[in-house]
Amino acid sequence: QVQLVQSGAEVKKPGASVKVSCKASGYTFTSYDINWVRQATGQGLEWMGWMNPNNGNTDYAQKFQGRVTITRDTSINTAYMELSSLRSEDTAVYYCARNHGSGSTDFDYWGQGTLVTVSS
Amino acid sequence: DIQMTQSPSSLSASVGDRVTITCRASQSIGTYLNWYLQKPGKAPKLLIYAASRLQSGVPSRFSGSGSGTDFTLTISSLQPEDFATYFCQQSYSIPLTFGGGAKVEIK
Numbered sequence: 001q002v003q004l005v006q007s008g009a010e011v012k013k014p015g016a017s018v019k020v021s022c023k024a025s026g027y028t029f030t031s032y033d034i035n036w037v038r039q040a041t042g043q044g045l046e047w048m049g050w051m052n053p054n055n056g057n058t059d060y061a062q063k064f065q066g067r068v069t070i071t072r073d074t075s076i077n078t079a080y081m082e083l084s085s086l087r088s089e090d091t092a093v094y095y096c097a098r099n100h101g102s103g104s105t106d107f108d109y110w111g112q113g114t115l116v117t118v119s120s
Numbered sequence: 121d122i123q124m125t126q127s128p129s130s131l132s133a134s135v136g137d138r139v140t141i142t143c144r145a146s147q148s149i150g151t152y153l154n155w156y157l158q159k160p161g162k163a164p165k166l167l168i169y170a171a172s173r174l175q176s177g178v179p180s181r182f183s184g185s186g187s188g189t190d191f192t193l194t195i196s197s198l199q200p201e202d203f204a205t206y207f208c209q210q211s212y213s214i215p216l217t218f219g220g221g222a223k224v225e226i227k
Contacts (some may be wrong), residue, residue: 011142035216045164045207061215095163105211106154108175110163 002026003109004096011117017084020114023095029077030054033099035107036070036081038092047091050099051079084117122123122146122210126219132227139195141222143208152212155184156191158221159204167206168193198224 007021022034035050049060051070058070069082079096094114097107123146143153151171156164166175168184171191175179181196195202203226208219 044220045209045218047218059214063215098165100166100169104169105152105216106166106169106209107156107164108166110165113163 002098002109004098004109006111006114008094009115009117011119012086014087014118014120016086016118017082018086019080019082019098019117020094020096020116022079022081022111024077024079024098029072030074033105034070034072034079034100035097035099035105036068037097037107038093039095039113040089040092043090043092048081048094050105053079083116086116088118090116091118092116121215122149122213122217124210124217124219126206126208126222128215129220130221130223132225133198133202134227135198135200137227138141139197139198139202139224140221141193141206141224143186143191143193143219145191145212149212151187152210153184153186153191154209154211155182156207157202157204164207168223184225195224209215 003025005023012018030053033050036048038046040116048064051058053072072079096111098109100106100108125144153171158164167178172184182200183194185192203225205221207221
C-alpha cells in the first residue's frame with residue numbers, strides 16, 4: 001500500500017534551518033509529484049511547493065522563495081524539504097503529499113506530518 | 121493568488137442530517153476544485169477531486185458540485201465519523217491555495 005513516512009519532530013532556534021524527510025513506499029516514487037504543505041496550530045493549510053521526483057524540477061510559492069528547497073534521493077525513494085532562516089511564525093506541522101496523478105494537483109496520499117517548533 | 125472562501129466556518133449538526141458546505145473562489149477556476157476532510161491530529165484525506173469526482177474508497181454520501189467560482193460539498197446523511205474539518209483547495213494555478221476550513225460539530 002502507498003505510504004509516505006516523515007521524519008520526527010524538530011525544535012529549532014530562530015535563524016536556523018530544518019530539513020524534513022518523506023520516505024515513499026508502495027508505488028513508483030518517480031511517477032508522482034511530491035508537494036509540501038504546512039499547517040500552524042489551529043490554522044488552515046498552506047502550500048509551499050512541489051517537486052517532480054523524476055527530474056528534480058521544482059516550483060515554490062512566492063512566499064517561500066529563497067527560503068525553501070525541495071530535493072530528493074531516488075535511490076532511497078525519499079523527498080526532502082529544507083526551510084532556512086526560521087522564525088517563530090514557521091512553527092507548524094509540515095506535511096508531504098503526493099499528487100493524485102499525472103498533471104493533477106490534488107493530493108491523494110499524505111505523510112503523517114512533522115511538527116517543527118521554532119523557539120529561542 | 122486565488123483566494124478561497126468557505127462558509128460556514130463552523131456548523132452544528134446531528135447524525136443523519138444533510139450538510140452542505142460552500143467554497144467560493146476569487147476568480148474562475150473551472151472545475152479545478154478539491155475537497156478534503158481532516159480530523160484532529162491527522163493529515164487531510166482527499167474526498168472529492170475535480171469538483172465532483174469521488175475519490176476511491178470514499179462513501180457515496182459525499183458529493184461535490186459546482187464550477188467557475190462557486191462550489192458545494194454535500195454530505196447526504198451525516199455519520200459519526202464525519203465530524204471533522206473540511207477544506208477546499210483550488211488546483212487551477214500556482215500557488216495552490218486552500219479555504220479556511222469548515223468545522224462540523226455534533227449538535
